[in-house]
Amino acid sequence: MDNKGTKITFLSEKMEFPAVDLATQDGLLAVGGDLSPDRILLAYKSGIFPWFNDDSFILWWSPDPRMVLYPDRIKISKSMRKLLLEDRFEMRVNTRFKEVVEACATISRKDQKGSWITPGMEDAYVKLNELGYAKSYEVWDNDRLVGGLYGVDLGNVFCGESMFSKTPNASKFALINLAIELKKKNYSLIDCQQYSDHLKSLGAEEIPRHEFMRLLQTKDQAGHQK
Known part of the structure; x- marks a missing residue:
């Protein structure tokens, strides 16, 4: 949780992302999910991208500003x-x-x-x-x-x-x-x-x-x- 009180969403197998305005102050929006083509394409089309250092801990971002x-x-x-x-x-x-x-x-x-x-x-x-x-x-x-x-x-x-x-x-x-x-x-x-x-x-x-x-x-x- 960041200093605005926003809760990070933990993704399930369901192919969906939370609204980008729920991202933390530094742009972190969600954790988890997978790197399937369908999910990555949905992310980009939704203004979201993956960025992380460990394949076991996938992070999804939508910073403001962009x-x-x-x-x-x-x-x-x-x-x-x-x-x-x-x-x-x-x-x-x-x-x-x-x-x-x-x-x-x-x-x-x-x-x-x-x-x-x-x-x-x-x-x-x-x-x-x-x-x-x-x-x-x-x-x-x-x-x-x-x-x-x-x-x-x-x-x-x-x-x-x-x-x-x-x-x-x-x-x-x-x-x-x-x-x-x-x-x-x-x-x-x-x-x-x-x-x-x-x-x-x-x-x-x-x-x-x-x-x-x-x-x-x-x-x-x-x-x-x-």
């Missing part, structure tokens, strides 16, 4: 504009999904010990990829996978999970290309989940959870969520 990136607000520096015009990197989609997830799980990060991408999480997202929901955006330097990101594609919102770089600017290259593609497809936003200085430098911003939920659930006249 970090998002509007595709048309991506910040592209002069150096990155130059890199985008060069032939150094090649973008590929879903050619090495499992390798991208593994790289995100094992890459060394400043001020971070270990990884939240547990073996159970990795298996879950590989299954989602096989079903066509999870996608990897990969940066290749000749025949070397040097960076990329992965996430869940809801058709109107791309829920980013993690990214990595093995060479300078590779993850930025992936995110910028993703934003450019999603802008052309009229996606509402890229869900970045939680604040980071790196994401902010690329144009991501925090918005109230209720605004995030509105964008996640609103449909335009063409029938697509917007």
Whole structure:
């Protein structure tokens, strides 16, 4: 129970989540359940995501505010504009999904010990990829996978999970290309989940959870969520 008196929901086998406004002050909403494709997809469609360090103790979150990136607000520096015009990197989609997830799980990060991408999480997202929901955006330097990101594609919102770089600017290259593609497809936003200085430098911003939920659930006249 947090300082607002909110009780954490313990999930059963029933495929449902509590309302996101019942989350604690730091965004924790529920504990338990499983990592089946159906449950994970229901979570993302409900503004919720899994994040934990132990496969035996699954935690579900819906923070307020929410970090998002509007595709048309991506910040592209002069150096990155130059890199985008060069032939150094090649973008590929879903050619090495499992390798991208593994790289995100094992890459060394400043001020971070270990990884939240547990073996159970990795298996879950590989299954989602096989079903066509999870996608990897990969940066290749000749025949070397040097960076990329992965996430869940809801058709109107791309829920980013993690990214990595093995060479300078590779993850930025992936995110910028993703934003450019999603802008052309009229996606509402890229869900970045939680604040980071790196994401902010690329144009991501925090918005109230209720605004995030509105964008996640609103449909335009063409029938697509917007």
